[in-house]
Amino acid sequence: MIAEEMIIACCTDLAGKVRGKAFPASQFEKRLRRGIGWTPTNVQITCFDAIGESPFGALGDLVLIPDQSARVRVDFDDGQPVEHFALGDIRHTDGRPWELCTRSILKAALDRLEKVTGLTLLGAFEHEFQLRDVPAPRGEAYTAAGFRTERRLAETLIAAMREAGLEPDTFMKEYGGGQYEVTMGPSRGVSIADHSTILREILHATAGRFDRKITFTPIRDPAGVGNGVHIHLSFLDGDKPATYDAAGKHGLSAVAGQFVAGVLRYLDSIVALTAPSAVSYLRLTPHRWSAAFNNLGFRDREASVRICPVSDLSDIAKAAQFNFEFRAADAAASPHLQLAAIIHAGVQGIEEGLQTPEATAEDLSLLDSAALAARGYVRLPQSLREALERFAGNTTVAGWFPEGFTDVYVKHKMAELAVLEGKATDEICGLYEQVY
Numbered sequence: 001m002i003a004e005e006m007i008i009a010c011c012t013d014l015a016g017k018v019r020g021k022a023f024p025a026s027q028f029e030k031r032l033r034r035g036i037g038w039t040p041t042n043v044q045i046t047c048f049d050a051i052g053e054s055p056f057g058a059l060g061d062l063v064l065i066p067d068q069s070a071r072v073r074v075d076f077d078d079g080q081p082v083e084h085f086a087l088g089d090i091r092h093t094d095g096r097p098w099e100l101c102t103r104s105i106l107k108a109a110l111d112r113l114e115k116v117t118g119l120t121l122l123g124a125f126e127h128e129f130q131l132r133d134v135p136a137p138r139g140e141a142y143t144a145a146g147f148r149t150e151r152r153l154a155e156t157l158i159a160a161m162r163e164a165g166l167e168p169d170t171f172m173k174e175y176g177g178g179q180y181e182v183t184m185g186p187s188r189g190v191s192i193a194d195h196s197t198i199l200r201e202i203l204h205a206t207a208g209r210f211d212r213k214i215t216f217t218p219i220r221d222p223a224g225v226g227n228g229v230h231i232h233l234s235f236l237d238g239d240k241p242a243t244y245d246a247a248g249k250h251g252l253s254a255v256a257g258q259f260v261a262g263v264l265r266y267l268d269s270i271v272a273l274t275a276p277s278a279v280s281y282l283r284l285t286p287h288r289w290s291a292a293f294n295n296l297g298f299r300d301r302e303a304s305v306r307i308c309p310v311s312d313l314s315d316i317a318k319a320a321q322f323n324f325e326f327r328a329a330d331a332a333a334s335p336h337l338q339l340a341a342i343i344h345a346g347v348q349g350i351e352e353g354l355q356t357p358e359a360t361a362e363d364l365s366l367l368d369s370a371a372l373a374a375r376g377y378v379r380l381p382q383s384l385r386e387a388l389e390r391f392a393g394n395t396t397v398a399g400w401f402p403e404g405f406t407d408v409y410v411k412h413k414m415a416e417l418a419v420l421e422g423k424a425t426d427e428i429c430g431l432y433e434q435v436y
Helices: 025-034 040-044 102-117 144-149 151-163 190-209 254-274 335-351 369-374 384-393 405-420 425-435
Strands: 006-012 018-024 036-038 062-074 083-092 120-131 168-173 179-184 229-237 296-298 305-307 324-326
Touching (some): 006 102, 006 335, 018 025, 018 190, 083 102, 083 190, 102 120, 102 335, 144 168, 190 335, 254 305, 254 335, 254 384, 254 405
Antiparallel strands (some): 006 018, 062 083, 120 229, 229 324, 305 324
């Protein structure tokens, strides 16, 4: 059967989905200049394919321009079509970045970081996911047997990641039924979010080769474990690590400490962007090894921001190993929006001259609201609706984003919630499992 190879120009959107349009791969050079047509109201397509209230209606035209640096071509050498796509930027037809383009929003945040600090962001996302359609026997958490069950998928994925320009790191059988984790090496700037997006797409494509269905949903079963996204971050001054200071509190340099303080101060107002589904808040609860308060932890996997361990056994210098991890996140979000929100919050902390926070080493869920407030802690929102209220109600946070963004985002998410009205929790979890 004859076939002509095609490439998808795509982007992440407010639903955390990767949407785009395909064209013949032979046209790529032309599309780098003129892009492909895009419709403004596409931004209001929810994860359930309902369309939220849109300020655009049927009006307007945009272009989605692929980026050569975010182009991926993976030939699985199995007789099936090549996986070929390129992330890009949505622009007005005169070339200006569109105000609701998630990748352009991230670039603006990175520009702010560079302008204020002169530093470059280095980072990587690690992902947890679950197999949807295979038995999940007991006794396989973290085991070699659990890995061996999906060895072929894992080894094909690692090869596909490398061909896609990612740096594979680890693959392991996680705690939950049919749950696995995959990690990759760090990259710089916008590529941090690009690579997260690429990994998710490559993992879906790889699983499909083995007739597997996977899900990144924040939680499949209210009584079970969740799937998180952990975002590891550090700073470079040129090529020199700039996050570690042996004399700094918790080993954080002054600028890194201020950045973390800003993230924590504004966390309850940005979690609507970093954990943006209705079921995200079933996961963001105490004792789930996720995050429930705006606290810094030292090697604490229940802290919203965790200072990660370094190894004296490594041949890599301590300063180059040193990083912190943002844990109040999941894969229902656009990686570009997640990272933009974190950067803006961190830079706000630098501009405000905040002090490096103390690190907790206790169960904050045992404290009442007065005791938490006295120490500067707050319980994170316990529903998406509450998270949206805190986001929209914080004028500082809303001011980080282009005009109109907050209103459109809230309307998008309210349309998502409308689909779920009257449904039981188990049914809601099932819907999210399908779409992510």
